[in-house]
Amino acid sequence: MKESEERYSILLECASDGIVSLNSRGKIIEFNRKAEEIFQYTKDEVLGRNLSIIVPKYYFPTHRKGITDIIESKKSRIGKTMEVVGLRRDGTQFPHEISVSTFRVGDEVIFTAIIRDISERKKAEEKIKRQNEELILLNSIAQIIGQSINLEEILNSTLGFVMDTSKANVGAIFLPNHSKLTLAAYKSKFEKNPKKKRGDEIKLGDNSIGYAAQKGKIVISNNTRDRRQKIPTIISHFSKLKYFICLPLKSKEKVVGVLFIGDSHEIRFTGKDENLLNSIGNSIAVSIENAILFEEIKAANLEIAQEREKLEHLTMKLIVSQEDERRKISRELHDEAGQLISTLKINLEMMGKKLPGNLTTISNLVKKSTELVDQSSYEIKRLCTNLHPSLLDSLGLQAALSSYIEEFQESYGVKTEFNYGGIKKRFPIEIERVIYRAVQESLNNIAKHARASRLSVSLLDTPISIIVTVEDNGVGFDVKRTLSSHEVNRGLGILGIKERMCLVNGHITIKSKKGNGTVIRLEIPKKV
Numbered sequence: 001m002k003e004s005e006e007r008y009s010i011l012l013e014c015a016s017d018g019i020v021s022l023n024s025r026g027k028i029i030e031f032n033r034k035a036e037e038i039f040q041y042t043k044d045e046v047l048g049r050n051l052s053i054i055v056p057k058y059y060f061p062t063h064r065k066g067i068t069d070i071i072e073s074k075k076s077r078i079g080k081t082m083e084v085v086g087l088r089r090d091g092t093q094f095p096h097e098i099s100v101s102t103f104r105v106g107d108e109v110i111f112t113a114i115i116r117d118i119s120e121r122k123k124a125e126e127k128i129k130r131q132n133e134e135l136i137l138l139n140s141i142a143q144i145i146g147q148s149i150n151l152e153e154i155l156n157s158t159l160g161f162v163m164d165t166s167k168a169n170v171g172a173i174f175l176p177n178h179s180k181l182t183l184a185a186y187k188s189k190f191e192k193n194p195k196k197k198r199g200d201e202i203k204l205g206d207n208s209i210g211y212a213a214q215k216g217k218i219v220i221s222n223n224t225r226d227r228r229q230k231i232p233t234i235i236s237h238f239s240k241l242k243y244f245i246c247l248p249l250k251s252k253e254k255v256v257g258v259l260f261i262g263d264s265h266e267i268r269f270t271g272k273d274e275n276l277l278n279s280i281g282n283s284i285a286v287s288i289e290n291a292i293l294f295e296e297i298k299a300a301n302l303e304i305a306q307e308r309e310k311l312e313h314l315t316m317k318l319i320v321s322q323e324d325e326r327r328k329i330s331r332e333l334h335d336e337a338g339q340l341i342s343t344l345k346i347n348l349e350m351m352g353k354k355l356p357g358n359l360t361t362i363s364n365l366v367k368k369s370t371e372l373v374d375q376s377s378y379e380i381k382r383l384c385t386n387l388h389p390s391l392l393d394s395l396g397l398q399a400a401l402s403s404y405i406e407e408f409q410e411s412y413g414v415k416t417e418f419n420y421g422g423i424k425k426r427f428p429i430e431i432e433r434v435i436y437r438a439v440q441e442s443l444n445n446i447a448k449h450a451r452a453s454r455l456s457v458s459l460l461d462t463p464i465s466i467i468v469t470v471e472d473n474g475v476g477f478d479v480k481r482t483l484s485s486h487e488v489n490r491g492l493g494i495l496g497i498k499e500r501m502c503l504v505n506g507h508i509t510i511k512s513k514k515g516n517g518t519v520i521r522l523e524i525p526k527k528v
């Protein structure tokens with residue numbers, strides 16, 4: 001008997017789990033070495049003491065009920081493993097697994113619990129759970145941020161999300177602006193319309209928010225005192241806040257903002273979450289930087305577009321005044337020089353008639369001069385038409401082009417063809433002028449450069465656009481090289497066509513191959 005008792009006692013002492021036995025009155029009657037280690041009591045200190053010494057108060061009723069149930073059922077039993085909470089000598093509570101077995105000696109019931117401290121396992125489980133939650137949180141933030149490139153949207157949606165996740169009452173995001181921080185987003189559960197505060201400023205270094213921005217460090221405070229100095233008054237109802245966090249939003253070590261969250265109770269985040277908070281701060285910061293960059297590009301593009309619009313407006317004015325000037329010169333030439341030449345011709349003819357028949361040399365000279373005057377008159381007319389095709393104003397594009405192309409054939413001996421179709425009514429005068437000048441320049445180019453024997457012009461009116469083509473069978477040219485040339489004396493004709501086309505939202509394409517002729521195509525959309 002003694003021998004088996006000794007063996008039992010050795011077994012008890014060497015066990016790697018804590019073993020505690022109780023009698024039916026709940027008094028401790030066995031407490032092994034591992035139990036001493038777990039509960040921080042020596043065996044002598046606990047023997048004969050009530051179980052309550054190693055169990056937190058709120059567990060008393062459960063234990064008492066367990067003991068009575070077993071005593072009343074009058075059965076021995078080997079219990080299942082369960083998770084309970086124990087109480088150490090220093091007052092700390094810890095989770096452990098117990099497995100209780102009972103056996104009866106007469107009326108006495110002995111309870112033996114095998115105890116395994118699972119604090120470490122619980123901690124590890126807790127850590128994994130937390131890491132998972134952190135990943136989910138970061139992923140959600142990344143998703144929210146990724147949905148927009150609009151700065152205001154990013155600020156508002158991330159602020160809302162962080163506040164919901166942390167269960168904060170108040171939240172704000174400040175963005176640096178020289179030596180100040182401007183309130184860029186603000187939400188408060190204490191206020192109905194908290195947005196009114198946007199644009200408010202605080203100085204860098206002032207209060208906790210300014211400090212977080214200046215030092216790039218998180219400020220976590222659960223100190224209800226000194227609140228007045230720590231929180232700027234921009235955060236209304238700050239006196240209700242018991243807890244707040246100022247998180248610098250850092251991208252590549254540069255603070256691009258500060259996130260503030262505060263609550264009248266404790267926020268989910270604590271000092272232990274510093275890494276997580278920094279990660280949240282980084283992802284918000286990167287998206288803020290991107291959004292700012294995008295806004296800058298947008299602003300720059302807008303500026304460029306405005307400049308371009310101004311330039312287009314100026315070009316338009318220039319072209320209009322050029323046309324006016326041409327019209328004026330053309331009229332003056334026609335009215336003044338034209339009249340003078342006509343008078344000169346009449347005079348010469350009269351002179352010729354009055355000359356005596358024997359003055360043949362002079363009479364021939366007068367005849368020649370009359371011919372020269374005729375030629376000058378023709379040249380002046382041609383110049384007038386070139387400067388300002390009066391037909392364009394009076395009869396429209398079709399008639400003006402037709403006459404111009406015909407004259408071109410006469411002047412340059414190039415066989416011409418003019419086709420048109422679909423035209424039911426006149427185009428707006430500015431479009432007619434643009435097309436007329438473009439055809440004029442294209443034909444001039446053919447005369448100057450193409451050495452062509454044939455050319456054809458077509459004018460097509462479709463429901464969506466006006467299409468003009470000028471085609472020749474001349475020597476052709478390297479379009480890409482010619483048009484990208486930066487030579488000082490490069491021609492301006494095609495450039496002029498392009499500019500005029502821009503004014504009517506038109507488009508020009510040139511197809512040409514050396515030795516294979518040239519096709520110029522203009523397309524001008526119709527305003528719907």
Ligand SMILES: Nc1ncnc2c1ncn2[C@@H]1O[C@H](COP(=O)(O)OP(=O)(O)OP(=O)(O)O)[C@@H](O)[C@H]1O
Pocket residue numbers: 445446448449450472474475476477482490491492493494495518
């Ligand atoms: N139909 C064509 N056939 C062959 N070459 C052409 C033709 N049209 C244009 N080119 C070539 O393209 C160049 C550019 O034409 P553009 O009208 O811009 O200038 P330009 O005629 O030389 O000078 P400007 O028009 O200012 O008097 C011409 O110098 C010529 O080499």
Ligand SMILES: [Mg+2]
Pocket residue numbers: 441444445491492493494
């Ligand atoms: Mg030219």
